Amino acid sequence: xxxxxxxxxxxxxxxxxxxxxxxxxxxxxxxxxxxxxxxxxxxxxxxxxxxxxxxxxxxxxxxxxxxxxxxxxxxxxxxxxxxxxxxxxxxxxxxxxxxxxxxxxxxxxxxxxxxxxxxxxxxxxxxxxxxxxxxxxxxxxxxxxxxxxxxxxxxxxxxxxxxxxxxxxxxxxxxxxxxxxxxxxxxxxxxxxxxxxxxxxxxxxxxxxxxxxxxxxxxxxxxxxxxxxxxxxxxxxxxxxxxxxxxxxxxxxxxxxxxxxxxxxxxxxxxxxxxxxxxxxxxxxxxxxxxxxxxxxxxxxxxxxxxxxxxxxxxxxxxxxxxxxxxxxxxxxxxxxxxxxxxxxxxxxxxxxxxxxxxxxxxxxxxxxxxxxxxxxxxxxxxxxxxxxxxxxxxxxxxxx
Numbered sequence: 001x002x003x004x005x006x007x008x009x010x011x012x013x014x015x016x017x018x019x020x021x022x023x024x025x026x027x028x029x030x031x032x033x034x035x036x037x038x039x040x041x042x043x044x045x046x047x048x049x050x051x052x053x054x055x056x057x058x059x060x061x062x063x064x065x066x067x068x069x070x071x072x073x074x075x076x077x078x079x080x081x082x083x084x085x086x087x088x089x090x091x092x093x094x095x096x097x098x099x100x101x102x103x104x105x106x107x108x109x110x111x112x113x114x115x116x117x118x119x120x121x122x123x124x125x126x127x128x129x130x131x132x133x134x135x136x137x138x139x140x141x142x143x144x145x146x147x148x149x150x151x152x153x154x155x156x157x158x159x160x161x162x163x164x165x166x167x168x169x170x171x172x173x174x175x176x177x178x179x180x181x182x183x184x185x186x187x188x189x190x191x192x193x194x195x196x197x198x199x200x201x202x203x204x205x206x207x208x209x210x211x212x213x214x215x216x217x218x219x220x221x222x223x224x225x226x227x228x229x230x231x232x233x234x235x236x237x238x239x240x241x242x243x244x245x246x247x248x249x250x251x252x253x254x255x256x257x258x259x260x261x262x263x264x265x266x267x268x269x270x271x272x273x274x275x276x277x278x279x280x281x282x283x284x285x286x287x288x289x290x291x292x293x294x295x296x297x298x299x300x301x302x303x304x305x306x307x308x309x310x311x312x313x314x315x316x317x318x319x320x321x322x323x324x325x326x327x328x329x330x331x332x333x334x335x336x337x338x339x340x341x342x343x344x345x346x347x348x349x350x351x352x353x354x355x356x357x358x359x360x361x362x363x364x365x366x367x368x369x370x371x372x373x374x375x376x377x378x379x380x381x382x383x384x385x386x387x388x389x390x391x392x393x394x395x396x397x398x399x400x401x
Contacts, residue, residue, distance in 0.1 A: 124161070154278065176254055206305065
């Protein structure tokens with residue numbers, strides 16, 4: 001009886017293991033062939049596979065903050081302490097508002113929903129001719145932390161941000177475009193810790209770029225601009241951080257939190273006669289260049305802080321040739337006047353040659369802009385800081401324009 005039982009168990013175990021071994025061999029063959037297939041396809045389609053991984057990462061990043069984003073898009077207030085008024089304002093959020101009736105509510109909501117509530121919000125209505133003003137006035141009635149400044153005519157974002165900075169009460173200033181939003185509810189918390197505890201002059205966040213169609217965000221159309229920090233060693237003496245010399249920075253202002261005293265000083269140095277010009281091209285670079293030359297410390301936060309939404313009506317896509325030309329030569333003038341060393345002033349000369357090449361074939365440029373440009377060129381040519389080689393190039397180009 002016992003022998004029969006042992007034989008029966010042995011027979012079944014043997015059959016089981018034979019089936020298991022066959023299945024294992026078959027699986028191995030399939031796996032080997034599949035791996036070969038993958039390897040061949042990786043070699044042939046490495047770009048597509050990398051692209052797939054890239055898209056997955058982008059979608060994951062958006063999904064991490066999607067609840068916050070979608071609630072802001074629906075103008076839902078999710079912070080229970082949102083209207084809690086604090087006697088001490090730590091962060092001033094500035095938004096220039098111009099014809100943004102479809103987006104300004106979302107931008108403001110993304111600030112109101114921050115965990116950190118010791119804030120003020122300054123909205124500069126830049127002579128909007130849609131319903132933007134009535135919308136922000138309605139929002140202000142519910143939130144006394146909001147201040148509205150009305151421009152008497154359309155002045156542009158450089159002016160609007162500058163006058164808001166001069167009246168800011170917070171210790172730090174965070175700018176936001178009227179069609180963007182903060183990516184998560186803890187952005188201001190991170191800023192507070194980095195600035196108030198570590199005393200950095202500038203805090204910079206990563207940006208997530210999204211194409212927007214009406215109010216719907218298509219997560220398939222998200223992209224990173226790899227140069228969210230731009231290497232610009234030509235643009236002045238960079239601030240020194242605790243980690244050594246700072247050599248990378250972004251030329252945009254709306255992904256940075258800046259110490260208010262520093263911002264105000266930069267605005268005053270630039271001067272009202274300059275920031276009062278209507279400039280809709282390079283306006284970020286103009287003030288950031290001066291701020292970076294004044295700053296003593298900087299910190300980059302490896303976190304997406306801003307959701308930058310791009311539409312067909314974005315200012316960068318609708319600028320006229322004259323607006324672009326004036327923005328370029330105005331920046332050139334600022335670069336030269338506020339550069340601190342010879343190499344940076346020669347960088348201005350290099351930029352001048354690029355402007356000539358870019359615009360010399362354009363026949364619709366205003367005469368007064370051309371006269372202003374030639375005035376700058378003469379200033380460069382006469383400067384003791386510009387090398388003879390650069391001067392000769394500018395003289396040659398001068399008559400061509």
